[in-house]
Amino acid sequence: MARVCSGCECNYFEFIQKFYKNNEAAIAYLRDHGALPLEVICPNCKNICRYRAETHSWYCGATRKIHHRKKLCHYKVSDYKGSLLSGVKMEPYKVICFANHWLSKQWDYETLKQCLGLSEATGSVWQRYFAEVTEHWVDNQEPIGGPGVVVDIDETLFGKMKHEEGKSQSQIWVFGGIERDSKNYFIAPLEEPLTENLMSLILKYILPGTVIVSNRWNAYSPISDHDYVHQVINHSGDVTDKENAKAHTQSVELLFRDVQEWTVKPGNRPQFYKQYLARLLFQQQHTHSNINHYFFREVARMYPPDFETEDADVKEESNDHENQESEVSD
Numbered sequence: 181m182a183r184v185c186s187g188c189e190c191n192y193f194e195f196i197q198k199f200y201k202n203n204e205a206a207i208a209y210l211r212d213h214g215a216l217p218l219e220v221i222c223p224n225c226k227n228i229c230r231y232r233a234e235t236h237s238w239y240c241g242a243t244r245k246i247h248h249r250k251k252l253c254h255y256k257v258s259d260y261k262g263s264l265l266s267g268v269k270m271e272p273y274k275v276i277c278f279a280n281h282w283l284s285k286q287w288d289y290e291t292l293k294q295c296l297g298l299s300e301a302t303g304s305v306w307q308r309y310f311a312e313v314t315e316h317w318v319d320n321q322e323p324i325g326g327p328g329v330v331v332d333i334d335e336t337l338f339g340k341m342k343h344e345e346g347k348s349q350s351q352i353w354v355f356g357g358i359e360r361d362s363k364n365y366f367i368a369p370l371e372e373p374l375t376e377n378l379m380s381l382i383l384k385y386i387l388p389g390t391v392i393v394s395n396r397w398n399a400y401s402p403i404s405d406h407d408y409v410h411q412v413i414n415h416s417g418d419v420t421d422k423e424n425a426k427a428h429t430q431s432v433e434l435l436f437r438d439v440q441e442w443t444v445k446p447g448n449r450p451q452f453y454k455q456y457l458a459r460l461l462f463q464q465q466h467t468h469s470n471i472n473h474y475f476f477r478e479v480a481r482m483y484p485p486d487f488e489t490e491d492a493d494v495k496e497e498s499n500d501h502e503n504q505e506s507e508v509s510d
């Protein structure tokens with residue numbers, strides 16, 4: 181895992197101390213993590229644009245020659261274009277302090293509403309945005325394995341069984357793989373149809389050449405049709421088989437250990453299972469002091485700043501610049 185930026189590590193309280201009611205620091209933080217642009221290059225003249233803090237916008241202002249005439253480039257773009265803050269009215273410090281609180285184990289609307297002055301509606305909208313970020317992270321985990329690397333895979337069914345309704349809607353299949361030596365792992369929700377989606381998760385998260393060790397589930401049999409070595413656990417074989425089976429069991433126990441607590445938590449609504457799983461996995465894989473760093477790196481990947489085209493919505497703070505290119509005398 182890449183290291184966090186210098187001075188970036190801070191725990192829950194230090195984060196609040198740094199950023200609460202400090203929009204300037206919050207914007208700098210978002211910039212440092214790629215969630216806002218560090219620099220904007222004018223797509224028309226490749227000039228480095230100037231930042232105007234008053235309007236949160238970038239402005240070109242270069243002169244270029246068009247048909248022997250010099251023209252002033254009025255390219256301008258909002259600092260927030262394409263980013264998480266695009267079209268957002270909430271102050272930047274509130275956005276990052278919201279995330280800091282939402283990423284903590286025990287978060288609640290009341291604290292957010294009171295401390296950040298938000299309505300219930302705003303709270304639930306931002307909760308959904310942030311949930312999408314951790315889901316994006318879950319959907320884009322680093323693949324594991326590689327030639328000769330042993331990866332133990334397993335599937336498990338989480339959630340409560342509702343017998344009276346026949347096929348339960350409150351359950352979710354979860355699939356994962358873990359490198360036997362390094363313990364690097366991935367965990368992903370496994371949606372219906374199981375067999376088909378299982379193979380696409382394997383191809384997505386396990387590199388070619390990997391030695392994949394699994395149980396006897398039929399859905400795993402297509403693995404050997406691909407560029408993998410597939411070993412099926414044989415509990416009743418010779419000593420080598422038994423040792424492999426034991427190591428496999430230990431690996432998969434470790435794999436699902438982090439999500440065990442979630443399986444017994446009552447009241448989680450099934451339609452939000454993927455959200456819950458994503459947030460929980462994100463919390464488990466990061467520490468108190470680096471979780472915000474990785475969260476906002478993911479925000480930057482999901483909402484990359486966009487300055488490829490002009491932003492017509494940017495208000496000019498003075499009227500000596502018109503929207504059209506104006507001529508400049510030689």
Ligand SMILES: [Zn+2]
Nearest residue numbers: 222225240253
């Ligand atoms: Zn320009």
Ligand SMILES: [Zn+2]
Nearest residue numbers: 184185188473
């Ligand atoms: Zn950082």
